[in-house]
Amino acid sequence: MTEKIEEEPVIENDDLLGGCEFESTDDIEVPKSLIDQVIGQEHAVEIIKKAATQRRHVMMIGTPGTGKSMLARAMAELLPKEELQDVLVYHNLEDANNPKIRVLPAGKGKEIVTIQKEEARRRAQARNTLLILIIFSIVIYATLVGQFIWGIIAAAMIFMALKYIMPREDMLVPKLLVSNSDKERAPFTDATGAHAGALLGDVRHDPFQSGGLETPSHERVEAGAIHKSHKGVLFIDEINTLRIESQQQLLTALQEKEYAITGQSERSSGAMVKTDPVPCDFIMVAAGNLDAMAGMHPALRSRIKGYGYEIYMRDTMDDTPENRQKLVRFVAQEVKKDGKIPPFDKSAVAEIIREAKRRTGRKNKLSLILRDLGGLVRVAGDIATAEGAKITTAEHVLRAKSMARSVEQQLADQYLEHRRDYKFFKNEGEEIGRVNGLAVIGDSGVMLPILAEVTPTQSKSEGHVIATGMLQDIAKEAVQNVSAIIKKVTGKDISNKDVHIQFIGTYEGVEGDSASISIATAVVSALEDIPVDQRVAMTGSLSVRGDVLPVGGVTHKIEAAVKAGVKTVIIPKANMDDVLIEEKYKDMVKIIPASTIEDVFEHSLRGIKKERFLDKIKNFASVGIGILDIDKPTVS
Template identity: 65%
Template sequence: LGSDVGADAGVEIADDEEDNLLGGLQLDTSADISVPDRLVDQVIGQDHARDIILKAAKQRRHVMMIGSPGTGKSMLAKAMSQLLPREELQDILVYHNPDDGNEPKVRTVPAGKGEQIVDAHKEEAQKRNQMRSFLMWIIIAVIFGYTLLILQNPVMGIIAAALVYIAFKYTSRGSDAMIPNLLINNADQQTAPFEDATGAHAGALLGDVRHDPFQSGGMETPSHDRVEAGAIHKANKGVLFVDEINTLDIRSQQKLMTAIQEGKFSITGQSERSSGAMVQTEPVPCDFVMVAAGNLDAMENMHPALRSRIKGYGYEVYMDDTIEDTPEMRRKLARFIAQEVEKDGRLPAFTREAMQEVILEAQRRAGRKDHLTLELRNLGGLVRVAGDIARAEDKEFTDRAEVLEAKDRSRSIEQQLADNYIERRNDYDMTVNQGDVVGRVNGLAVMGDDSGIVMPVMAEVAPSQGPGEVIATGKLQEIAQESVQNVSAIIKKFSDEDISNKDIHIQFVQAHEGVEGDSASVTVATAVISALENIPIEQNVAMTGSLSVRGDVLPVGGVTHKIEAAAKTGVDTVIIPKANEQDVMIEDEFKDQVEIVPVSHISEVLEVALAGEPEKDSLVDRLRSITGKALESGETQ
């Protein structure tokens, strides 16, 4: 067993139970799992990224992380800041420059010193002020008395005193200007700083100088006091994290690059018409390690020079979406649940059965045989919703029932939409799930990432005036054409019908926005063959699959969600590509409702889907023999 599995510490593991859902963990609730202290040890999976972060922290290198959202990029960046030495932290002060008020001076001192310096300055200023007011009141009293005595005119006395007061107020301003602005204060910082500059505008990223509405006349704030640090300065000696790096505007990316190169960056007012734009400080230290992140297309839109800067002086790493399902990983996932519960602080601990249900969900969400999902932000969401439900009901523990309810509640918008849609169609009796119809096939499609939908396809073949055309409604025209093209090679061989002089109409019934149709080619082909040969199709069958020119059924995405959608619609047989057989991870409730038929050739599809015995048998036989020949002669593709 891996010694770095925090969950294993002090917890018994039964060898003979290695294959159970918790990877053999012998415990009653998630409260029995100890959570490691260091953030870097809390990271699940992503071993490669984790190694790089450990290495990069030691060498102070930049890192670029590419991968799906919620896989731990910002978590790793934060973990890196905990690994950097705290001793190097600095405070940064900005001083008034007596030679040029618009060019404040910058001074760097060890962490903790900054506060002392400012305090000393304040104390001194206070003393000076006290001395001044004391003197002032004496003078006022003297003048007042003198005027009363000599001139016997109280009004003149008061005017004289006011004049003296204003004169003093004006001159005493000089002492405020002496107090430096503590731009960066690391006195209480326990680890090197971690600054998240994702989506930051220029001022927040690079620093800013506030506008001063009273630019003169004794009311103005001295310019050094209006200087504000940017994320790059706050990240000095620590980590600057920028997610979605490509969304940062090009000018900011350029300036970021300069900052990385120089290790320091002057602060100036970012809005051009503000009085802050006249101010520019001496260079302010910004010696940070950069962790840039994004998804794959982030790299395309990223400033190439910035990317090569990171690449040349650091590492690039790709984040995994899934990981192999092993007992060790399951134990780590159990620890993940404990981590999320602890992080939230208010959720009741999870029971064994609840943790098992979450791990089952991790298998399902991986969408890949023998893998677990690593999109853990979402899985953490499930943990929190389940825990919240248990908490709302004052339960001592979060149990399996709450996890199941949470799964239902935390459905994506697409899933809710798809369910709503199925319900509505069932209400209006628009679903056809029994009997047989010529030219109509229950196809299956996915919406979003995680929801399936039944999408019926209808085909009609009619003689054409000119050369035959494929006419399809809606956005799926291209897919329809491609599918018909693929199937036409096959049809030509077994059928007397010449489809080159026929119009083939294809209708995707109620196809709507967001439906992906690339997996509809088996459906389209089946509908066309049915229409052409006038053989009806069983409506209790739904299907998905991609078709090659030689009639092979190729794998598609989202089979689990598609099968579940078919089951919800009342269909009882689902045809899927054989190559997808291992991806099926449907919920238990659906297992008894549908029969899943894996196929690898269009003839098998027709065998299952066509009704009417004699015609069907002859057609399937013809298809088999013909495509068999096509295979031998290799005249396809």
């Protein structure tokens, strides 16, 4: 059974705002602490709070832009600042290559360095005065005895000798390696993509290693991110990109809570120097996507797991009035954070929330990929600013949406333009074995024509599915699924035929497992000689029983079909509530829900043979096919 889509109710702005009353986002209160600003990740917030009190490590896995670094920053805000410490590094009189470390309460380090510097300056002044006096006395004495030249030479030699023998004042001044004076909160260090030196500390190379010109080794010691985040939070995103040795060293630092600093480059004079252990008692917050876990050193992962928490970030939240209200606050937060863009009025905020719904591609959900949504807020605000507007309106947001398109969207549009130029798409007439399939690249849709040809097999044993383009495995699976249905319905065994399938113009990045119903239709059309209506495009997954299963990205796919000039789009019935196409496309397309492959054939096949074929299918449906139930609902 098929049915025409009900006109999607237009959601009023007030509903979209979840009942929030305000004139502009300036009226909305933004929480002071970062942790209270986090939206939609309640589970993560709870764990972060717990981990901060218990000083536990955390690993966050999830899509970029869902607030992982924001949560890590928020965690640093929750840590007590009373515990903060300064770290000083001193020259070691016995072994210059082993600088000494001293740990003091926050603020004391800076005080000591200032005092010592002042003392050193006074000592240097006194020494220089003494030197000048000695030199003058020698020169005057030599002049009096008529040996001026010898006097100058003697003065120069004495000057050099004394300079060499007398201890250098800067040797005695410690270096402030880690400073926490005047810090309002515990340190937060982002070591994402840091090389070994930046992460673990380093000792700089000294080109002048003798002759009184050398820089004292303790002066060349630099703290790493692990030391700077002592008593605070060390955040590393994409943890898997960190070299395995660095991960191992990080693990040691985590276990020991102190880590000596040495030169990281073997050829540098810094490699000779190794300090006493420097404290690094940090909380580690590691982040990444699911791949990150695979690339992570198992011991490091197990350390975090054993001494902390793992969090999986959410990509969406339920579309409830409370959550819509949170998004209203999100817009207010982003406007405030930016500081330069004008506030948003109700219509503009509603448009952002509408976009948050659209971006999920799922019914009753709101997107939590808030960095991207924040980007839209900023572009809309910038457009308003450029116009000199005092307030950002829905019109600015709509313009921002067409300006701030993702690379995938731009690529898809370019692809469409290119295909249209060369008439790759057909959007009218009928053709045997040709179907307008729909696919997604990233967050954008593309129309993907699919051609099928069925020929007697060349092989002696059995027929083959020969697919070209990048979606070969999917094509084979779809043909396998449909072959059972075809066999029952038409009595034809396609296992003794070669089925050729071509995806026209596929390229890297196209996701295609939602092409199953298109492939099935193309194959049936070719096999039975029934033309396909080219004004129709379709998307849907297929079970071996002929059920049409839900897929992802229907909104983007429908919009792509409309852009390609198609008038009717068949989608899985289960996806009907996920359709959130833009207002401007609504009157341009008829959306037909399909729950079985029979529905798909009904709306896409044409010609006189169609009815007979559909009758056969109906019979088959009433009898049932009773074949293996291996279908599993997949969302592509």
